Amino acid sequence: MLPGKVPPDVLERIVFAHLGKEDKDLLLGPAIGEDASLIRIGDSIIVAATDPITGSVEDIGWLAVHINANDIAAFGIRPRWFLASIILPLGFGESDLERIMTQIHEAAISLDITVAGGHTEITEGIDRPIIAGFMMGVATENQYVTSSGAKPGDTIIMSKTAAIEGTAILAAEGAPSLTERLSPEIVDEALSLRSQISVVEDGIIAFRTGQITAMHDPTEGGILGGLHEICDASQVGFEINLDSIAIHEATSAICDVLSVNVLELISSGCLLMTCAPEGAESVVEALEARGIQATILGKISSEASVRKGTRKGESIQMHRPKKDAIWDALKKLNQK
Amino acid sequence: MLPGKVPPDVLERIVFAHLGKEDKDLLLGPAIGEDASLIRIGDSIIVAATDPITGSVEDIGWLAVHINANDIAAFGIRPRWFLASIILPLGFGESDLERIMTQIHEAAISLDITVAGGHTEITEGIDRPIIAGFMMGVATENQYVTSSGAKPGDTIIMSKTAAIEGTAILAAEGAPSLTERLSPEIVDEALSLRSQISVVEDGIIAFRTGQITAMHDPTEGGILGGLHEICDASQVGFEINLDSIAIHEATSAICDVLSVNVLELISSGCLLMTCAPEGAESVVEALEARGIQATILGKISSEASVRKGTRKGESIQMHRPKKDAIWDALKKLNQK
16 A cells, blocks of 8 residues: 555445444444544534544654544634554653653644543654644534535635645655755745645634534545545546636645645645535635635535536546655655 | 563553543543443443454454453443454455454354444455454443452452463464473363353343453453453452462463463453342352353452452462463563
């Protein structure tokens, strides 16, 4: 299997076939395109998610909080409690742990999250730290959205811009070689996109409009992967205007230099939303009123096989990305 | 820092100082000697724990469920929902993932647990799989115990035998060299202790007697480490009879051959419990009625500095283990 998330067909065939006891209180369990699980406890519904950070050393504590928080916010729910299994390589000392914990603390404070528990150990056989994060929030009956509620005719909206996470990663990894071909200002702007990686406010604000039918936090496979996931979960299709996708100038510049498909580049920081067409304006206005860019991309199709984009009037079939564009982009960076 | 769990003073100084927002609904957060966290949600209390499995390849899926389930059961609460971040090294294929998922499924079925969610990925930079598990159960107000409720004069009880986990690990790792010095029957018995690693029934049965004041699942640092942790959490001391500690003959044999201190060898499979002296008999009877061996070890002292054992009438100061005995034992196995 290739590096990255295990592909959907393997999940369905192997993972989803081995889930222990059936439980009527598990309202939403493991499913393609869903960011978290829903568990009924009394009158409350727990929204719970887990994501590991395996590829980052510098930002690992900060990312572990934000990436897991995004999964809860994609349900329109505020993330509240974070637990972490922190696994450090041999040679890591107290100052390394303190740096990680400071990042976790600061990210948690910025989102009103409490670190509720965890486990910290040193282990052999890893060449960098790994943090598996676990986030919980609380919803009540019918007061949340999933990825599966998109309806034919719904308007598709994105927050912020495409490939925020991928842009920041490529800028951080490739700053020296990128500055040979791009202005230092553009590379700095790309680096600063890192600060936009949270979609917690995006999710809470959009959900509060009462208009949202589905939300999804596109990560691996970028905006295009995220659109496929929301449509798989909702058993619908999409028709989008490729010219309308919001792309930051620093993202465009880096993707051009590395010949990367921006639509398939890891995209934490953007939230995909659907709503009935008559509600779209109020969603966009609510986000923009809080300083969050929001862009209408197109609409949901009733045919699940319709996965189309239009560029300069020409219609293109949009295939599901086989893997995230970040891997080839990093290879190109290292070759330069 | 040494391999294994980060030491208590580092946790207190670095980790516990960086826990994000304070939250009145977090009834029990990160604390030395506590196996899980308690979070109030409406009229319910969530018991949540995370533990990674980093040192096992063959049994990793099975261990991930049991080790996390034990953390919840140590509160007297049944574990119900499991989430896992499964991180596989390059070169792992579908059959490897299927083996892990089959283990998770079978362990979950055996304990009535539901796999509620997770994340599965392939990543570079690790030489074996890692699973970070998260387990949740539900308690109600005052209907649980922690590690911190032990009272002076309480009787200390252990279930099953010491170093069950360590014995099974050493037998699995060292079977060829151990059979040169021990009978194949003893090595087989040691291997079969693996099946006793769960303390879920121990914890539920003991708690139902209504007598338990504190429980703790001793893992790293063995029975001795566990006794220190329960006393640290309860701000008390212990006085135990070292001759009374229940040790399986296969455990004794392997510890003798490798000159390992059985009291400091990793001990999942045993549960430490305290109760008022007048309740001790009913706890022991309840466990034995369900076929679970139970042994009275001694009593809780009001002086937190008293950490004593008696062997053949002689009193010995029992120091906290600096690290688990498994590491030196594995080195000795590899030298043979």
